[in-house]
Amino acid sequence: MRVLINGLALWIASWVLPGITVESTAATEVAQGNSTAGVVLAFLFIGLIFGLVNAIVRPIVSFLSLPVTILTLGLFTIIINALMLMLTAWLSSYTPVNFVVDSFFWTAVLGSLIISLVSLIAGSITRTR
Structure with missing residues (x-):
């Protein structure tokens, strides 16, 4: 359930902020041409x-x-959250699914705030907290 919530939060952050993107080649190949399934798989992988x-x-x-x-x-926890987002982007650069955050300060900090807010709301709705 947490992977789904993380994937949803990352998708919303990439939808709101233009500096956060997911680039995937393997997930779209797995989906065999269905781009929606490839995007969902990519965000679930990044959520993991x-x-x-x-x-x-x-x-x-x-x-x-x-x-x-x-x-x-x-x-300072906001900065820690942004660092975890940047670490996720760095780790994903070694996988077929690339999670890209273009700048540390504004994009990563705002993205971490959005992800925290979405995770809090989704966690309270699904009672996974």
Whole structure:
């Protein structure tokens, strides 16, 4: 369920922000010409990578940056979310499905805010939180 929510959140962020894109060749080949199925598979794959990054790397980074997070009254978590988005984009560059975030500051920060908001709403609707 979390992979579906992450995929939906990433799709909405790429729909709202022009600097976030998903480029896929393998997913469209798997879908055998059906571009909608290829896009859905691509976003589910990126959602899986994003979920793994948030499950493995994010707790370590959050723990190590705890003093800065406390000092900024929690606002540094926005930067951590943007870093996780950039890490997902970097990891996906080694796969057939490329997730591209064009700039760190505005696109990644706004994208992480949109993804957090969509994940919060979808998680509360599906009760997966």
